[in-house]
Amino acid sequence: MSLYDVPITKLSGIGEKRAALFRKLGIVSVGDMITYYPRSYDNWSAVTAVADIEPDTVCVVKAKVATPVNNIRISGGRTMAKLSVCDDTGYLNLVFFNNKYISSMLRYGETYLFMGRVAYDKYGYQMVSPEFNKLSDSAIITPIYHLTAGLNNHMMIRAAKESLSMLPREMRDPLPDDIRNRYELCDLSFALNNVHFPVDLNAMERARHRLIFEELLMLNLGMRLTKSKSNEQTAMHFTADHTAEFIKNLPFTLTGAQQRAVDDCVRDMRDKPSPMNRLIQGDVGSGKTAVCAAICYHTVKNGCQAAFMAPTEILARQHYETFQRMFAHTDVCVELLTGSMTAAEKRKTRARVESGEIDIVVGTHALVSESTVFAKLGCAITDEQHRFGVAQRARLAAKGEHPHVLVLSATPIPRTLGLIIYGDLDITIIDELPPGRTEVDTYLIGTDKRERALGFLKQQVEEGRQCYIVCPLVEEGEGADELLNANDYAAELMLGAFRDISVGILHGKMKPKDKENVMAQFAANEISVLVSTTVVEVGVDVKNATVMMIENAERFGLSTLHQLRGRVGRGQYKSYCILVSDNQGENTEQRLGVMCRTNNGFEIADMDLKLRGPGDFFGNRQHGLPQLSIADFSDADTLAQSQEAAEYILRISPDLSGEALRPLRAKIRKLFETTENSMN
Numbered sequence: 001m002s003l004y005d006v007p008i009t010k011l012s013g014i015g016e017k018r019a020a021l022f023r024k025l026g027i028v029s030v031g032d033m034i035t036y037y038p039r040s041y042d043n044w045s046a047v048t049a050v051a052d053i054e055p056d057t058v059c060v061v062k063a064k065v066a067t068p069v070n071n072i073r074i075s076g077g078r079t080m081a082k083l084s085v086c087d088d089t090g091y092l093n094l095v096f097f098n099n100k101y102i103s104s105m106l107r108y109g110e111t112y113l114f115m116g117r118v119a120y121d122k123y124g125y126q127m128v129s130p131e132f133n134k135l136s137d138s139a140i141i142t143p144i145y146h147l148t149a150g151l152n153n154h155m156m157i158r159a160a161k162e163s164l165s166m167l168p169r170e171m172r173d174p175l176p177d178d179i180r181n182r183y184e185l186c187d188l189s190f191a192l193n194n195v196h197f198p199v200d201l202n203a204m205e206r207a208r209h210r211l212i213f214e215e216l217l218m219l220n221l222g223m224r225l226t227k228s229k230s231n232e233q234t235a236m237h238f239t240a241d242h243t244a245e246f247i248k249n250l251p252f253t254l255t256g257a258q259q260r261a262v263d264d265c266v267r268d269m270r271d272k273p274s275p276m277n278r279l280i281q282g283d284v285g286s287g288k289t290a291v292c293a294a295i296c297y298h299t300v301k302n303g304c305q306a307a308f309m310a311p312t313e314i315l316a317r318q319h320y321e322t323f324q325r326m327f328a329h330t331d332v333c334v335e336l337l338t339g340s341m342t343a344a345e346k347r348k349t350r351a352r353v354e355s356g357e358i359d360i361v362v363g364t365h366a367l368v369s370e371s372t373v374f375a376k377l378g379c380a381i382t383d384e385q386h387r388f389g390v391a392q393r394a395r396l397a398a399k400g401e402h403p404h405v406l407v408l409s410a411t412p413i414p415r416t417l418g419l420i421i422y423g424d425l426d427i428t429i430i431d432e433l434p435p436g437r438t439e440v441d442t443y444l445i446g447t448d449k450r451e452r453a454l455g456f457l458k459q460q461v462e463e464g465r466q467c468y469i470v471c472p473l474v475e476e477g478e479g480a481d482e483l484l485n486a487n488d489y490a491a492e493l494m495l496g497a498f499r500d501i502s503v504g505i506l507h508g509k510m511k512p513k514d515k516e517n518v519m520a521q522f523a524a525n526e527i528s529v530l531v532s533t534t535v536v537e538v539g540v541d542v543k544n545a546t547v548m549m550i551e552n553a554e555r556f557g558l559s560t561l562h563q564l565r566g567r568v569g570r571g572q573y574k575s576y577c578i579l580v581s582d583n584q585g586e587n588t589e590q591r592l593g594v595m596c597r598t599n600n601g602f603e604i605a606d607m608d609l610k611l612r613g614p615g616d617f618f619g620n621r622q623h624g625l626p627q628l629s630i631a632d633f634s635d636a637d638t639l640a641q642s643q644e645a646a647e648y649i650l651r652i653s654p655d656l657s658g659e660a661l662r663p664l665r666a667k668i669r670k671l672f673e674t675t676e677n678s679m680n
Contacts, residue, residue, distance in 0.1 A: 002031060003029065003030040003031035003034065003163070003166060003167070004029045004030075004031030004032065004670070005029065005031075006029055006030040006031070006166070007019070007028065007029055007030075008022050008023075008027055008028060008029060008030060008032070008033060008159070010030060011030065011033070011158075011159050011162050011163065012158075012162060013155075013158065014159065018150075018151075018155075021148055021149075021150045021151045022151070022159075024148045025146065025147075025148055025151070030163045030166055033159050033160060033163040034160070034163050034164060034167070034192060035629050036145065036156075036160075036629070037195055037196070037208075037211070037629055037630045038143035038144055038145055038195070038196060039144055039145060039146050040144045041141045041142060041143055041144060041198070041204065042115060042131070042141070042142040042144060043060075043140070043141050043201070044060050044113050044115065044133065044140055044141065044142060045060075045140045045141070045200075046059075046060055047060050047061065047062045047113070048060060048061060049061075049087060049088075049089045049090075050063065050086065050087050050089050050090035050091065050092050050125070051089035051090045052089070053092070053118050053125055054118065055118055055119060055120040055125075056117065056118070056119065057117070057118055058115070058116065058117050058118075059115070059116075059118060060113055060114070060115045061085070061087065061092060061113070061114045061115075061127075062087060062111065062112075062113055062135075063085035063086055063087045063092060063111065063112065063114060064085060064086055064087070064109065064110065064111045064112075065083060065085055065106050065107060065108050065109060065110055065111075065112070066083075066084045066085055066086040066091060067083050067084045067108070068083065068103075068108050069081050069082070069083045069102050069103040069106060070082045070083065071100075071102075071103065078097060078098050079097070079098055079099075079100065080095060080096070080097055081095070081096040081097075081099060081102040081103065082094070082095055083102075083106065085112075085114065090125075091124065091125075092114075092118075092124075092125050092126070092127060093123060093124060093125065093126040093127070094114065094126070094127050094130060095126060095127070095128045095129070096128075096129050097128075097129060099129075105132075106132070110134075111135055112132045112133060112134055112135065113132060113133045113134075113135065114127060114130045114131070114132045115130055115131045115132070116128065116129065116130030116131065140198075140199075140200065141197075141198045141200070141201065141204060142157070143156075143157065143160065143196050143197065145157075145160075160196045160197075161196075161197070164192065164193055164196060164197075167189065167192065171187075171188050171189050172663050173187055173188045173663070174188070174214070174663040174664045174666070174667045175188070175214060175217075175664070176649075176660060176661070176664070179217075179645055179648075179649070182645075183213065183641055183645065185209070185210045185213060185214075186206050186207065186210045188210075190203075190206075190207065190210075191206075191207040191210040191211050192207075192211075193207075194206070194207035195207040195208055195211055195630075208630065209638065211629075211630050211631075212630055212631040212635060212638050213638050213641060213642055213645075214667075215628055215629060215630055215631040215671070216631050216638060216639055216642035216643075217642040217645050217646055217649075218664075218667055218668045218671045219628070219631075219642075219671065220642050220643055220645075220646035221646050221649065221650070221656070221664070221668055222668045222671060222672050224646060224650060225655075225656070225668070235269070235272055235273060235274050235275040235276070235402065235404070236269075236275070236302075236304065236378055236401075236402070236403070236404070237269070237270060237271075238266075238269040238270055238298060238299070238302035238304075238378075239270055239302075240301070240302060241266050241270070241298065242297060242298045242301035242302070243262050243266055243294045243295070243297065243298045246293070246294050246297040246298070246330070247259075247262070247294055249329060249330075250290065250326070252290075252434065254287070254290065254291075255287060255430075255432050255433070255434055255435075256432065257282070257286070257287075257429075257430040257431050257432045258286075258287045258290060258291050258430060258434075260428065261280050261282075261288075261291045261428045261430055262291055262294050262295065264278065264426075264428045265278060265280075265291075265295045265298075265404075265406065265428075266295075266298060268404065268426070269295075269298070269299075269302075269379075269404050274402075275397075275402045275403060275404045275405060276379075276404035276405060276406065276426075277404075277405045277425050277426060278405070278406055278407070278425060278426045278427070278428060279407045279408075279409060279425040279426070279427045279428070280292075280406065280407070280408050280409075280428050280429075280430060281408075281409045281427060281428070281429050281430070282408075282409075282410065282429065282430030282431070283410065283430075283431075283433070283566070283600075283601040283602075284410050284562070284563060284565075284566025284567075284601070285433055285434070285437050285566055285569070285570055286410075286430040286431075286432070286433055286434070287430065287433075287434050288408050288410070288430060289319060289322055290326070291430070292308065292381055292406065292408065293322075293323060293326045293327070295379060295381075295406060296308070296323070296332075296359075296360050296379065296381070297327070297330070297332060299378045299379040299404070300332050300359040300360065302378065303376070303378075304376050304377065304378020304379065304400075304403075305353070305356065305358070305359055305360065305361070305374050305375060305376055305377050305378060305379075305400075306359070306360045306361075306377075306378065306379040306380075306381065307360075307361050307362075307363075307367055307374070307377060307379070307380050307381065307396060307399065308323075308360065308361070308362045308363070308381045308383065309363060309364065309365070309367050309368070309380070309381065309382045309383065309396055310362070310363070310364060310383045311364070311383065312364065313338045313339070313340055313364055313512050313515075313516065314515060314516065314519055315383065316336065316338055316362055316363055316364050317336065317338070317516065318541055319362050319383065320334065320335075320336040320362040322541075323360060323362060327360070332359045332360060333357060333358050333359045333360070334358075334359065334360045334361075334362065335349055335352065335353075335358045335360075335361050335362070336349075336361075336362055336363060337349050337350070337353070337361050337362070337363035337364075337366050337367060337372070338363050338364045338366055339364055339365065339366050339512075340512045340513060340516075341366075346366065346371075349361070350371055350372055350373070353372065353373070353374055353375070354373045354374065354375060355375060356375030356376065367396060367399070368395040368396050368399070372399065373399070374399050374400055376400070377399050377400025377401075377403045378400065378403050378404060379403055379404045379405075379406060380396045380397045380399065380400065380403050380404070380405050380406070381405075381406045381407070381408065382396060382405075382406075382407050382408070383408045407425060410563065410566070411559055411563070411601075411605075437569060437570070438569050438574060438575060439569070439599050440548075440565055440568055440569040440575045440576060440577050440599060441574075441575070441576050441577070442565065442576070442577040442578075442579065442595050442596045442599075443576070443577070443578050443579065443596065444553070444579045444581065444592050444593070444595070444596055445578060445579070445580055446580070446581070446582050447580060447582050449580075450580060451497075453549060453578050453580070454493075454497055454498075455497075456547070456576075456578075457469075457529065457547055457549065458497065458498065458501065460546055460547050461501055461528045461529065464544070465544060465545070465546040465547070465573060466522065466525060466527070466528050466529070466530070466542060466544050466545045466546070467528070467529045467530070467545065467546065467547040467548075467549065468529075468530050468531075468532060468536060468545060468547065468548045468549065468564075468567060468568070469489065469493075469529065469530070469531045469532070469549045469550075469551065470531075470532055470533065470534060470536065470548070470549070470550045470551065470564055471483075471484045471485055471486040471489050471531065471532075471533060471551050471552070472484065472485075472533070472534075472551070472552045472555045472556070473485035473486065473533070474486055474487060474507040474508070474509050474533055483552050483555065484551045484552055486505055486506075486507050486531050486532060486533055487505065487507075489531050489551070490503055490504075490505040490531040493529065493531065498529060501528050501529055502526060502527050502528045502529070503527070503528070503529045503530075503531060504518050504521060504522060504527035504529070504530045504531070505518070505530075505531050505532070506518045506519065506522075506530055506531070506532040506533070506535060506536060507532060507533040507535055508533060508535045515535070518530070522542060523541075523542055525544060534556070534560060534564065536564070536567060541570060542567070542570070543570050543571030543572070544571060544573070545567060545568050545570070545571075545575075546568055546569075546571075546573045546574065546575040546576065547568060547575065547576050547577075547578065548564055548565055548567055548568045548575075548576070548577045548578070549577075549578040549580065550564060550577070550578070550579050550580065551580045552580070552581065553579035553580055553581045553592055554581045554583040554585075554588045554591075554592065557608055558591055558594060558595065558604045558605070558607060558608035559604065559605055559608050561579070561592075561595055561604075562595070562601055562604045562605075564577075565577040565595070565599075577595070579592050579595060579596075590607075591607065591608075594607045649661070649664075656668075
């Protein structure tokens with residue numbers, strides 16, 4: 001029996017009530033506990049002599065209890081326990097609050113290891129509520145787990161120890177011997193035991209490296225198998241190329257990169273035995289929408305329907321309006337379908353989609369609901385790929401009989417990540433901007449220059465232009481005191497320097513209709529200055545906007561800053577991005593300095609990965625990839641090794657068939673269970 005089939009309640013001390021707390025952490029079974037890896041470790045081996053400790057540092061002291069515990073009652077009905085400990089070099093005071101068991105836990109004359117932050121006052125050095133262990137039972141390196149209310153680290157340690165004791169003596173390693181030997185990886189038993197309870201730092205590092213490698217390898221293989229499975233489907237072949245007649249009627253000329261993207265799609269739809277499964281990746285303003293419009297026209301003229309799914313209603317409506325203009329002089333019918341439409345409106349639109357009256361439908365998640373049925377879906381397009389996932393675009397594609405799939409992304413992804421993130425897609429990069437798109441000049445200023453910057457915004461408004469101001473918070477009390485919030489900022493402008501200027505506010509807590517009204521007013525130049533949160537990052541195309549001012553810029557990732565900057569410079573006027581930050585940290589100066597040096601999204605993405613890791617690209621698992629237990633994408637060396645190993649394995653066995661690779665395929669299936677991305 002697999003340990004994933006053994007409920008967590010089989011462990012001692014875990015009944016139904018405590019099991020519910022473990023479930024909050026995603027731990028349902030003993031197997032889940034084994035693969036719930038520590039987030040960090042306490043290293044008890046680095047002992048500091050009392051004479052060498054420094055204030056405001058965390059350290060480990062090996063010391064003897066030198067005085068009995070003195071329990072004192074203090075205000076509010078609380079208790080404080082005080083005692084002194086010593087080693088050969090000096091004395092250290094310990095303080096514990098509201099712990100009535102300290103006197104029985106720390107015995108006079110016995111020696112313990114104490115770990116905590118050291119402070120200094122008139123009574124000498126002091127640790128408040130340190131962790132401690134007896135010398136006899138203290139592990140050199142102690143695991144620290146992510147917790148939830150009601151579970152402490154000691155409970156997690158007990159559960160992990162008992163779970164590991166249930167592992168079979170002989171474990172079948174999912175990594176083939178030749179892979180382990182080639183990349184000098186430890187075996188699975190050693191890895192699992194030492195990732196939780198390492199015998200030393202070297203063992204911990206070897207264990208983590210092996211498990212990170214394995215997880216990245218599974219992800220690589222899983223994404224590539226997904227791609228190969230889609231290649232087994234039979235495509236609808238669009239033999240006649242209708243894109244040229246559409247492009248000829250556009251009021252502008254496509255760039256070379258746009259034309260290459262169109263050609264790639266047409267070739268896929270005509271020549272590939274399987275459906276097109278392509279990503280078009282291009283920086284903000286590179287003209288992906290025009291490429292999509294040409295492909296939608298091509299689809300319709302080949303007798304099929306096209307669906308275009310955007311992540312927000314604002315963005316869906318923007319694309320709908322753009323398509324309406326582009327298809328105005330054709331016989332192609334374009335309609336909008338979003339969640340905020342009335343039930344009657346949705347019913348009417350869906351009936352026309354099902355009858356085939358509507359050729360192209362633009363919408364949000366409403367497109368993938370069960371009640372949306374297509375007459376003949378030939379091409380399914382999803383915009384802003386990082387906000388959807390493999391499973392969501394698969395649900396849209398499932399609305400037709402193996403339709404062609406096109407995915408768009410304006411978020412530049414570092415090249416080191418591309419093969420994994422888009423492992424199931426062919427990739428086209430639009431790497432040039434259309435004529436008329438001017439580079440945005442970017443400046444970094446401190447808050448002492450804010451009034452001057454606001455004066456510049458006022459000057460731009462007086463010249464007829466419009467401006468954005470982005471704040472990290474919606475309202476007061478959401479975060480740290482020094483962070484600015486959009487509500488108060490807008491109010492101050494309206495009552496102060498901008499009292500004669502139309503100021504609007506936009507944030508995610510507003511109702512969809514209210515957001516749309518504000519955006520419509522801004523697009524119509526009825527609002528001159530829009531104070532917003534990052535909800536404005538996508539979905540806004542106002543050619544008259546020339547300034548993007550971002551407060552507390554250090555709080556945003558580079559990719560987010562780059563997306564925000566892309567909201568200006570979309571028209572004929574010179575445009576500017578002003579980053580406001582007083583943070584003087586070296587990392588902040590590096591990051592924000594990159595924004596001032598370059599407008600190249602890929603260069604910015606590479607720096608973001610280097611400095612912040614992958615979180616900023618995907619946030620809240622928006623990428624739709626499986627939930628990783630231990631790996632991330634910032635370990636470029638291990639990432640490259642895992643990609644190399646995946647290619648080697650697939651050369652030997654493209655479908656991972658054969659008894660030797662059965663454990664490997666089982667692990668991949670387990671990893672991908674969380675994404676509805678079945679490989680069966």
